[in-house]
Amino acid sequence: MSNITQKGSDEAEFAKPLYTPIKRRSFFMYAGATAGATALLLSGCDDDEGDVSNPTTTGTVNLGSGDVGVLNYAYALEQLEAAFYAQVIANFASGFSADERTALTAIARHEAIHRDFFKTAITGAAASQIIPGLTPNFSAVNFSDRGSVLATAKTFEDLGVAAYNGAGALIQNPAYLGIAGKIVSVEARHAAYIRDLISNGTFADNTTVDSNGLDKAMTVAQVLTAAQPFIRETINGSNVGK
Amino acid sequence: MNLFQIITELEKVDPEIADRLTHRRSALSALGSFGKKAALAAAPIAIGSAFNKAVGQNTLTAVNDVLNYALLLERLEYAFYDQALRAPALAANLTSGSAARGAIETIRTHELAHVNLLTAALGSAAAAAPTFDFGTTAFSNYASFLTFAQAFEDTGVRAYKGQAGNIPRTLNPTVGGTQVNLLTVALQIHSVEARHAAHIRYMRRGAAAGAQTTIMPWIVGAEANMAPAAVYGAGVPAANFPAENNLVQAGITLTTGIGATYTEADVSAAFDEPLDNTTVTNIARSVAKF
Numbered sequence: 001m002s003n004i005t006q007k008g009s010d011e012a013e014f015a016k017p018l019y020t021p022i023k024r025r026s027f028f029m030y031a032g033a034t035a036g037a038t039a040l041l042l043s044g045c046d047d048d049e050g051d052v053s054n055p056t057t058t059g060t061v062n063l064g065s066g067d068v069g070v071l072n073y074a075y076a077l078e079q080l081e082a083a084f085y086a087q088v089i090a091n092f093a094s095g096f097s098a099d100e101r102t103a104l105t106a107i108a109r110h111e112a113i114h115r116d117f118f119k120t121a122i123t124g125a126a127a128s129q130i131i132p133g134l135t136p137n138f139s140a141v142n143f144s145d146r147g148s149v150l151a152t153a154k155t156f157e158d159l160g161v162a163a164y165n166g167a168g169a170l171i172q173n174p175a176y177l178g179i180a181g182k183i184v185s186v187e188a189r190h191a192a193y194i195r196d197l198i199s200n201g202t203f204a205d206n207t208t209v210d211s212n213g214l215d216k217a218m219t220v221a222q223v224l225t226a227a228q229p230f231i232r233e234t235i236n237g238s239n240v241g242k
Numbered sequence: 243m244n245l246f247q248i249i250t251e252l253e254k255v256d257p258e259i260a261d262r263l264t265h266r267r268s269a270l271s272a273l274g275s276f277g278k279k280a281a282l283a284a285a286p287i288a289i290g291s292a293f294n295k296a297v298g299q300n301t302l303t304a305v306n307d308v309l310n311y312a313l314l315l316e317r318l319e320y321a322f323y324d325q326a327l328r329a330p331a332l333a334a335n336l337t338s339g340s341a342a343r344g345a346i347e348t349i350r351t352h353e354l355a356h357v358n359l360l361t362a363a364l365g366s367a368a369a370a371a372p373t374f375d376f377g378t379t380a381f382s383n384y385a386s387f388l389t390f391a392q393a394f395e396d397t398g399v400r401a402y403k404g405q406a407g408n409i410p411r412t413l414n415p416t417v418g419g420t421q422v423n424l425l426t427v428a429l430q431i432h433s434v435e436a437r438h439a440a441h442i443r444y445m446r447r448g449a450a451a452g453a454q455t456t457i458m459p460w461i462v463g464a465e466a467n468m469a470p471a472a473v474y475g476a477g478v479p480a481a482n483f484p485a486e487n488n489l490v491q492a493g494i495t496l497t498t499g500i501g502a503t504y505t506e507a508d509v510s511a512a513f514d515e516p517l518d519n520t521t522v523t524n525i526a527r528s529v530a531k532f
């Protein structure tokens with residue numbers, strides 16, 4: 001199938017949600033019948049897309065391209081974080097105080113909310129292009145050891161911050177950039193807290209903030225290299241943001 | 243201010259700026275052109291905010307205005323911590339070698355680095371540095387100082403977030419001999435401010451620090467913990483700059499709309515909210531003269 005056809009079906013997927021929920025009605029009030037007809041026409045292409053735009057093949061998960069690729073990228077990382085903290089709080093390692101357990105439980109919920117939000121939002125915007133649920137691989141983590149849990153949490157939080165920071169300039173749609181901005185500062189708050197639990201005062205030390213006062217920003221490839229050992233599926237992010 | 247002149251100037255560094263502005267500012271015309279994938283991609287989530295944004299109160303458009311606004315906030319933060327570290331009434335709590343002093347010095351170092359970076363990026367367009375008077379309350383005792391610090395950090399996070407959409411994503415100026423992506427730099431500062439905010443919040447738990455024993459590193463609801471309520475309130479317009487207790491993202495109510503039930507506390511804390519420059523400046527002027 002040609003690229004052109006596939007592009008057409010991409011557009012159809014984006015256009016589809018314009019029909020359904022209440023929010024979309026205000027869109028039609030502004031955009032009028034022309035855009036509505038456009039959406040209708042494009043969604044007619046739905047049936048011939050086949051599996052071409054399905055980003056998943058066995059064992060490999062392709063995050064896809066453009067903004068949807070960035071959203072899938074974020075969704076993948078949030079899945080990883082959510083799965084990690086769910087396991088942390090399901091059976092706390094000894095040595096976590098009651099107060100720390102409260103905070104870690106809150107973090108677990110924040111990550112689950114991020115994960116579920118992305119799943120819902122991507123499904124609404126591009127249902128055929130959402131990546132599936134990933135299978136985490138936490139074999140390197142000792143969940144009964146406070147130090148192992150915190151070290152892994154630090155890795156994930158710093159990585160998340162650097163990933164969002166690096167992905168910002170890849171995002172075309174300003175609304176998606178806004179969403180990423182709303183999440184990344186919460187990840188940074190998590191990162192600072194976890195770091196302070198490991199060693200008070202390291203919330204923004206020179207392992208993450210450089211001499212210009214800048215936090216890390218990592219490319220998709222750098223982030224996926226770091227994240228891959230924690231995910232069973234092979235993640236392909238080569239077209240994210242492109 | 244001549245909008246077309248600004249666009250012409252921006253085109254010199256960013257040839258695609260016209261397209262981008264069309265995309266950002268005029269969703270209607272973008273949608274009118276049939277094949278634009280980007281515009282359709284924008285539609286489901288962005289459409290509401292795109293229209294609001296066009297008439298929003300976030301009055302900064304030229305990139306240099308955004309940078310000078312950031313510079314003002316960084317100068318304010320630097321001055322605040324610099325004065326705090328010299329304040330006689332805080333000396334007993336910020337003792338040499340203490341964790342508290344170390345943290346405040348780390349934060350001051352970052353704010354100064356931000357000032358220097360933004361000054362370098364602006365070059366001759368950098369605004370003159372004002373002097374900052376934080377009045378008699380801010381440095382009168384440790385608890386008060388940390389309350390102010392929390393307000394400045396959380397406001398700073400919201401302020402940068404509020405400008406992200408005003409920085410074209412392909413502006414790559416040379417700063418201090420290195421080519422940088424301006425939006426990425428802004429994001430890299432933004433997350434450092436969030437790290438500061440998280441640490442300051444936990445410092446407030448201490449007995450001498452105000453005994454905010456249940457405060458979290460993140461913002462729960464719109465709880466101000468004795469900081470000015472406006473720091474956590476809605477901006478103008480509230481549709482674009484909701485209060486920190488916002489529960490709706492991209493049109494989805496997150497307490498019930500994402501396949502599981504979550505508490506308002508957790509949902510509000512999971513997302514920080516942006517703030518417009520007018521509201522931010524008003525907050526700053528409510529606690530400091532400059």
